[in-house]
Amino acid sequence: MHRTRRPRSLAARLAWLIVMALAVLFFCVPVVWLLLATTKTDGQIVRDNPFSFGSPTAIADAWHHLYAFQEGAILTWLKNSALYTFGALAITLVTSIPAGYALALTQFIGRRMLLTITMLVMLMPTAAMVLPLYLGMNAVHLDGTIWSVILPFSFFPFGVYLTYIYFSSNVPADLLSAARIDGCSEWQVFRLVAMPLAKPVIALVGFFNFVGNWNNFFLPFVMLPDSSQYPAQVGLNNLLAASPLFNTSGGAGNQIMRPELALATLVTIVPVLIVFLFSQRALVAGMLAGATKE
């Protein structure tokens, strides 16, 4: 098996290496720059070689300035973001995984209609949904509460589709009918047969839901009236707006310059990367589990 997997010719191997190297450069160079930027002063970022390393103390300085912004507001933002995204993540998984499963592997009247409506809603520009959602939240008196963010975050048609496609192309219906013939209830079929096979898709859905919500700016911006409720993206926006780089009206008293913004950026994406690594593990583990079953 290993013999056949290896690239046949040197040329093919070389081509593979070159394409991958280019791709890595394309995706990573800006990120590397961002990492290095936190080690430099504002002047160094602009004037020095983009890939020079500043000094570790610069990171500490940047962190002090960042932390001093609104007395540690950055931590509040992260905490809020975590609350909204994990809250929504739980609800999303509970609702969309069974739904995707049912759409793929059970038959019921309205299945096709549900798929169509899901698609239709998914294609609706989000900008158009803001006013209706805002009015809706206001009508049920949830405006200004954390639910006005968590609940819309929990509606994740993208995930339902991922699950649907996953189950419909990866889990043979025969497997389920065999379980049914063995006397499993529908719930048992789902829990004992489908769920163990669903790990990769759960990881995918969970991950995309988390990232989408973590990076969502507009909905929390519109829904939340209080700066103590802001999640990281809205907070970052305020941080940008407070920087003399963009806000000349604030005068020169403010310490939020390029290194601080770079650091704030990194701090807010760390959770996303951690979740990515975890979900990747589940993705691979799930695939291996599937392989041993075959």
Next chain:
Amino acid sequence: MTTHLATERSGRRGGRSARNPVGRAGYVFVSGYVLFLLAFGVLPTVYAVWLALSNSRNQLVGIGNFTRTFTDYRFGPAFLHIGLYLVVWLASLMILVVLLSLMLHGRMRRASTTLRFLFYLPGALAGVASVLLFLILLDPAASPVGWLLKGFGWNTLAQVNAPGHLPVLFTVIAFWTGAGGWIVVMYGALNSIPDEILEAARIDGASTLQIALRIQIPMITKWIAYMLILAFAAGTQLFVEPQLVSLASWGMIPDSWSPNQLSYQYAFQAGDFNGAAALSIDLLVLGLACAALVVFRTGLFDRDER
């Protein structure tokens, strides 16, 4: 309740219906999602459609908002921009994502895990967080890719952001942040193809290219179709990239470059939610047309009855 359903079914017809039980179980499984779909999908959409068909005094105006926004001086350019962008964006996304996924797949598991992580990295940088990055990245004087920009003959921020460059520029940004996620999805899809099939093909003497074209791509058609629909919709709804670049270039991008931005201008600058909704419905119709085409071509909605 579930046991009740099961007993009801276990004694029923065999054959095809045993594989595709028609019953209430499906309803139970989708019920939670349907609630959310109604509350946060269908209702807002219906309201948006109503907005598009009415005026600020809640009177029905028919297609008035559509004709009114159609004659707006920004309508034509915005849709032209987005058309150009879509061509570049869809072509690059479809080809490169599938290509990179295929190349990653089946070769050195460990390296491919690392590579997928590296490709995904920029995806975490979507939104506001990346403004600072573009502030520097697009300015040849301080950019880490300054040599490249200068190589194109662009020596200032304004030259990089010249109107003619924008569709490509936004594609690069969107690809940079979005491709990694799709590569993960495609990789997962490729992984679900049983090794035996590929192995058999190899033994039959099929080349890597033949395997990719005749086996792997056909077997992940549904995933590609799904990506195409969403990428098309996301492309027509382009909003974030022009906003970010505009912010990072002190306003060099027109505030209504894309239709979705125009819709935003209608809603929040002019306070005209009806015109804004009409523009959004235009985009929805475009997205639906693409989706319908893809769905019928690929059988995305059909259940696979292998």
Next chain:
Amino acid sequence: MNSDVPVTSRRQVRRVAGAALGAVSLLALSACGSADPAAAGASASPVTFKPVKQEEGSQITVWADAARVPGVQAYQKAHPDVKIKIVTYSGDANGANDLQTKVRLFDRTGSGWPDVAFSANVNDGSWTTQGKTPFAAPVDKGLIPQSTLNGFAYGALNPCKFNGTTYCLRNDLAQNVLWYNKKLLDKFGYSVPTTWEEYEALGKKVAKEHPGYLVGTAGDAWSPEVYFWASQCPASTVTDGNKVKVDLQDAKCTRMAKLLDSLIAQGSVSKDTVFSAGFVKNQASKVLMLPGPSWYGQVLFNSTFKIPKGQIAAASPLKFQGDAKNYTGNVGGGLWFVSSHSKNLKASADLVTWMTTSNEYQATAGTYPAYKEAAVAWLAGQKKTGYFAQDVGPVFQDAAELVWPGWSATQYSQEAIYSSTVVPALNSGKTLTDTLGTWQTAITDKAKSLGYTVN
């Protein structure tokens, strides 16, 4: 195996599409209202302000940007009996319209407005005063005494005025002056110009004798406000309510366009923007002169360009030889609004007054106070920093009174139009004079789209 599916689906779709088409045409036929938003009378004649029922001592919500929040906190400390809730938001800096976005939504639900709002966007003075129930409460109808309003610099409250009523207080001014690097100027043996003609001649001389050195930039979003406003160009003159005059072919516009074109061609006026990394890296130390707002001193020269102490000085705005007096423009300046929906107008008005007029806060603020008395205290503080080569006080105070009143704040941003229309054209090799037509169209179209009548 599924050969029949596409057919049925197509049939289904055709049926659905047919039904939808029918429904739409039915709707179109049964339409009875007008789709024209202007017909709603959104910008009709001035409405008389009727306060909502007041609740004495009730809590007020204050929206401010991060730079202004410490000031609000200082007010809270000095007035512990007032109940204040502070919300930090972007302050509409850098052309954002967060306040407007939120207020549009609040207007739909009829709740949620802040009692007091700060905005760093001077154009916010326009939309807040219009509509069926304008967001801003008039401040000159008993809310704030006329004597206080009279204490602001000449014309400082113009962006707050609509149909003769004042709707907000000005936080700071950004009057333009002629910045120059005294050390360099002395070294080169030049003297500070006092007219635009001398400025142009000097620019040409610099290009010849010291190529690479700059006397100005034309690629900033606020270039129209620096050059064209000072030239008294009628690019944005609101004449009456929603009527705006835009005439870029006026001789007062073309003279400035020609002047800049000649200097751009010579190379002593840059097409870049002063905040771009490229400019900071390569050109900042070569800035000999730079017409620009009062905040350039600290924000640009000191903290961005990092020009050492004792080099930078400011001179009075330039004059055209043929004009009777010199005028200048203004780049931004924050506004404080009291909401017309506030249940505690008294406390709100008091806070707004304190924020804009008290020395306690304004003397140490980042930018030049619009309130004259506070400006004196502020300038004393600037002198103490010892950054400037000469006291900028007299020049700043002088310039504050020279802002040409013919340039109005509008719902749209002149800066956004200039930087997205004119700057790309300049960088593609066109001259300003060539671009005036395109620019005119861009302003006219945008103004019309927001319900202005353009003439």
